[in-house]
Amino acid sequence: MQAALGPQGWWPGRTRFEIIVGAILTQNTSWRNAARAIRSLREARVLTPPGLAALPQTHLARLIRSAGHYNIKADRLKRFLKFLRHRYALSLRRMFAQQPSVLRRELLAVRGIGPETADAILLYAGDIPSFVVDAYTRRIFGRHGLIPSDATYEEVQRLLLRALSPDAQQFNEYHALLVAVGKDFCRPQPRCARCPLRPDLERHRPALARRFVGRPPKK
DNA sequence: GACCAGGCACATC
DNA sequence: GATGTGCATGGT
Numbered sequence: 001m002q003a004a005l006g007p008q009g010w011w012p013g014r015t016r017f018e019i020i021v022g023a024i025l026t027q028n029t030s031w032r033n034a035a036r037a038i039r040s041l042r043e044a045r046v047l048t049p050p051g052l053a054a055l056p057q058t059h060l061a062r063l064i065r066s067a068g069h070y071n072i073k074a075d076r077l078k079r080f081l082k083f084l085r086h087r088y089a090l091s092l093r094r095m096f097a098q099q100p101s102v103l104r105r106e107l108l109a110v111r112g113i114g115p116e117t118a119d120a121i122l123l124y125a126g127d128i129p130s131f132v133v134d135a136y137t138r139r140i141f142g143r144h145g146l147i148p149s150d151a152t153y154e155e156v157q158r159l160l161l162r163a164l165s166p167d168a169q170q171f172n173e174y175h176a177l178l179v180a181v182g183k184d185f186c187r188p189q190p191r192c193a194r195c196p197l198r199p200d201l202e203r204h205r206p207a208l209a210r211r212f213v214g215r216p217p218k219k
Numbered sequence: 220g221a222c223c224a225g226g227c228a229c230a231t232c
Numbered sequence: 233g234a235t236g237t238g239c240a241t242g243g244t
Contacts (some may be wrong), residue, residue, distance in 0.1 A: 072240090073239090174237045
């Protein structure tokens with residue numbers, strides 16, 4: 001993928017805090033719309049932990065309107081800021097000094113931060129080798145018959161963690177390339193219904209699923 | 220007008 | 233535990 005597409009240069013954020021904000025704003029949203037919201041925050045000069053913490057939630061919601069789900073996302077950003085203030089005194093340096101497995105659990109306990117957002121924060125803002133499993137990752141691996149269509153987040157992540165050495169730079173690039181490939185070459189069903197799976201892999205689908213996921217595909 | 224985009228929480232069965 | 237639904241903008 002890298003030979004075909006080149007290095008992706010992810011995450012397109014200027015600061016660690018901006019990356020974290022972007023990870024929440026891009027939930028179920030195109031990056032283009034999330035980036036607009038980030039630009040609004042930057043222009044309003046509130047794109048810092050103290051800046052966002054001091055901003056009224058209704059004002060925040062207005063600024064991030066272009067990212068969609070803006071009331072929900074304003075609430076999620078506020079909840080993260082509350083966590084950051086009470087647990088790490090608004091210091092990202094202190095937060096990322098935490099043991100990664102502990103930090104991941106803490107992030108998941110923040111309402112609005114699920115596994116993908118937590119892993120994106122760890123990997124792209126914290127330089128911690130935590131593989132980000134997103135819709136494209138699932139779709140591409142599913143189409144290749146390496147995972148069942150209903151594989152859970154953890155199942156897909158286990159497959160990748162087993163196959164790759166824990167290198168944050170590699171995880172970063174690999175995930176970004178999967179997204180790039182997914183956008184252009186692996187459209188969602190049903191538009192892609194005629195996209196054939198590799199016939200040679202199709203035959204092995206149950207065995208591959210057992211090997212990598214520990215159980216046969218249900219569908 | 221329908222579908223999609225770098226999810227998540229929650230209700231219901 | 234599986235399945236469905238709300239959240240909402242902007243591009244194609």
